[in-house]
Amino acid sequence: MTALLSIDGVSKSFGAVCALSGVDLSVDAGSIFAIIGPNGAGKSTLFNAITGIYTLDSGTIAFDGRRIDGLPTFVIARRGIARTFQNLRLFGFLSAIDNVLIGEHARMRGTLVDSLLGTPRARAQERAARERARAWLDFVGLNDVGEQFARNLSYGAQRRLEIARALASQPRLLLLDEPAAGLNPTEKRELADLVRAIRDRGVTVVLIEHDMGLVMSLCERIAVLDHGEKIAQGAPAEIRANPAVIEAYLGAPA
Amino acid sequence: MIYVYVLATIAAVVIVERTRSRRVKLAILAALALTLAIVPFVDRTDATFNVLADAGVFVMLALGLNIVVGYAGLLDLGYAAFFAIGAYAYGILASPQFGVHLPFWAILFIAAACAGLAGIVLGAPTLRLHGDYLAIVTLGFGEIVPQVFQNTQAVGGPNGIAALDVPSALGHSFGTAAVPYYFVTLGGIALVAWVARNLGRSRLGRAWMAIREDELAAKHMGIDTTRTKLAAFAIGASFSGLGGVIFAAKLGLVSPDLFQFQVSVLILSMLVLGGMGSLIGVVVGSLVLSLLNSALLPNINAVIASTLHVNVDLTNYHFLIYGVILVAIMLFRPEGFLPNRERRAELHAAAITETSS
């Protein structure tokens, strides 16, 4: 298998705080990969580094064999990396379907003239995009909320809408930042099924998650971060048995 | 009569907005267009159509600013700068001072392009700025542009450029009557509103709204925020370039004091009063404020004398009345006369958090 995402010696600090230091990571195409670690371990920072929000202090990030570090966020997104956010960032005052349509932005073609004049070509494309958007909403299990404002949806529905929005860009890599946070057990199970379904469509998934049960049952590979450093990587069973991981989670033995 | 025309127009567009049936909508719009086209042949009062033509220019300007502020959420306090550029384009390309006499219709395109380009040039430095920092930089440009015209003797300095060419269409000069300009602005509004509507429903329009709602998330959707924002500035500015040409041609004059900060504020007020982001709202807001400013307030003594049969002199109270009206409208309808769906929801949501906290 080839690595879809390879992270090599990535460091990032904010003033005196070192958020990431020399992190190496490699994610195989077609896998479900989890990043775990205590709060403040640098997990979200790593996502932000991948999507180009932060510039790296050192190290490289490559996606599908091409370096993406230093590129603007929107270019990285267009290369095929989509994400969700820890504290939902939906376009709250736009309808659910518009949120998904914005996800399709990079996939849609159209010149300025098309937008200005509403040409038949643009309208045909718009109709097709709308149908795809509905399909994505169906896919995540939100079939009848299309016209509602995103912010008026239930929390669980908002989480799923964010995933639908991310999928609409037809990414090859999907980054999910704590997708199960705030969900009840039923919703968590549905989420796990959804993630598997996404993977089955050929999308590689990397997720940050605190729910160990979910992580262990869902993911094929797990990386553990603590204080900005990767302390372990491996299959769920290996991670479960790793003393360094146990120490990080339970605190240093007294 | 002018009040009847404006109120009837407003009523018609509101009905169009509220109706679901596409056929009814088209029928009402067609009837409205026909009526607006026929009215000048029935009512021969030049002053009425003068006010309507002036108002029409402001409708175009407000629709342009709506792209920038309403759609893309970029607070622009210097929009009059682009208006000035459009107007000066006509002043330079159609006046005896420069000996250039291009046709009005050609200058419309040139000015729209110039203003659009200026939108990109002046928009570029603001891209990294957020919220009110953006506002103050645009305000700065709004101050700089007319002052540069004022300090440049080549374009007449404070005197500006006078005796501009009178446009003509199909070999007929517009003359000094206001009605031809009334028709031009009707056409202009139709064009600009149609384009704005297309944009609002397009990929680009959605990208603007995404930036307005959450710029960072928008970037993650693959939206090139730089280009998208510049497109908003450029398109918004080009609308005002068109408006500027019509304005200058009708007035026969351009001078720097026509494009001061107050004009930017006026256009913004039209937007907010009407209901930002909503095309119908913007049209209504700009019609109402134009009417207030150029018909009702200057004539307030006569209007009160003829309606209430009392003779009062309120000339000294212009600002007071205007200010009270602005405040009152905002206090009673903070979302504007005809807000779009998002604004209404926003206010509603705010009210809920208010009561729950």
Added chain:
Amino acid sequence: MAGCSSSNTTSAKTITIGIDLALSGGDASVGQSTLNGMLLAIEEANAKGLPGGWKLVPQQLDDAVQGVHNPEQGVANARTFISDPSVLAMLGPYNSNVAAAQIPVTNAAGLAQVSQSTVSDELTIGDAAKSLRRQNPTANNFFRVCTTVSRQGTALAQFATRQLHLRTAYIVDDNETYGLDLANAFERDFGADGGTVLGHDHLAKNTQDFKALLTKIAAAKPALVFYGGVTSTGGGLIRKQMFDTGLGSTPFLGGDGIPDIATVAGKDADGSYYTIAAPDAAHAASARTFIASYEARFKSPVGAYSANAYAAAQVVIAAIEKALATDASTMPTRAQVLANVAATDGLQTPIGSIGFDANGDVKEPVLSLYGFKNGQPVFISQLNLTK
């Protein structure tokens, strides 16, 4: 209907005089006192009675929008007047660029327009004026009772070099139409008369602080400071701040925009000189009467252009009365009034005897020169210009 209502509500035998001025915002101070001059003339004419029992009704419209005089609104107001058949003539505007926008419209309608204060040469003289009148090139309809800026500039330059014997000047203008034109005219003629211009600066609008500029001027050590502009754009404050920057004893010259600088500068106005395009009040009984009636009627001192405004209204009233004198049974036509205005000659007003030349300018402009003593204007001399 936009403002066409005044004629409907009043009795049949009324004639409306349209007045367009900037009456709110930054121009209000001069606008209101100008308006008062016009209203006074109309009230007096009504009190005296017109032939056939006709009454004059003033209809004033404000051309300021959001506090700034606005040519577009000026045109809207002019069209309002044109649309109202009872309006036979129009007074105003205050600003030259408003006039430049209005003239093509009033010219096409054949409506006589008499302004009290628009001094830009281009409104009446030369090709520029011709292109404003393009709809009806043969019939001039725009008249003014003030003299042009270039004449004032010439007079002030000659006064500076020949009577004050000052040879170096620093010129400041407020970068507005009137101020810049006046300053340029002074610069041209001061140089031609053997003076040296040490510098010419323009003000930024809406400024209160001129110390930076005055520090710079003080370093140039001019024998006089010339100011092109009006009191409200900086005339009064500049004079006052000259004392803070060591220029207190340097003479300060300006045109008819600064007769009221003492309201701001107080006693510091001493050492300032200005011109008024009219004979001195002490030399004209009509001016004394005017000032007395104005102050009695409005309980405030006359403004810089009140007398001009009164005279402009007199011109229009006289033209209407002349038309009524031939036939008081029907309302005169605009063409009659226009012809009578154009034919005005030897009309006695507070600003002297008025008659118009072919351009619509006053025939024999008289300029009075004033200085200040203890913050009060003092008449110095009268200059008869024939140019």
Added chain:
Amino acid sequence: MHEFLAQLVNGISVGAIYALIALGYTMVYGIVELINFAHGDVYTFGSFVALTVLTALGVSGEVHGIALVIDVCLAILAAAVVCGVLGIAIERFAYRRLRNAPRLAPLITAIGVSFILENVMQLWQGPAQVSFPAVFANPSLALGPIAVTVKQLVVVLLAVGAMLALQYIVHNTRLGMAMRATAQDRDAASLVGIDVNRAIALAFLLGGALAGLAGFVSGVYYQSAWFFNGFSAGLKAFTAAVLGGIGNIAGAMLGGFLIGIIESFATWKLGGQWSNVTVFAILVIVLVVRPSGLLGTKPIVKV
């Protein structure tokens, strides 16, 4: 060199007035994120209040000794109190109801209030510029090679004093703490028992009082007042607040002084007609390089 210093002194004196007005903008913006366009008119109102008090005290020219201190203190007190109350009244009447409305709604009411205040002042004091008594004697103090007038000294001292007092209030008092907490997070502040309305009213009170002080200062400095002054002074002061980093007290001060100095030097070297253009051009450049103003803190992107 000599002229350079003289222009610097000019710039600092004008800047002091901008700074005082800018402090009010910054206070209000810091707490409710509202560009209070009526603030410039509150400042002009302060000039007229001070003028009214001085006239009532019979001051028409230079005053010396203890009488000077009493007259000046009374005029300042009256201007500050009236304008502070005016600030609160404006907030109560025109802004409070709109606290949760779309962001631009209060901006428009601010403009409306500005027009109302201008018209009220025009009716009260007339449309012309009004003369203000020359309270301070006008000898120049030789400060090294340049002359500084008493007025200039007073202006600068009052401005710096006001800023220090404000810093103290905001950082060292309970009320100031409440204000800062409200500025940070209104909901959280109300949860810990802070009376948010009171904190916001206090910001308007302090801002208004400073505007009143600025009004007095500009009155004695220029010896004139005009109902229409506030508009452009307010615009400049707002620019100053943004230049320094809006919401930041020291920044507003710095911005005010900088704009005064830039204006002076632009007038000196480029000509007065370019002074506004220069100010705004520098503003644009500064914000392009430092998008949160000179002393503003850059918000950290939190995802």
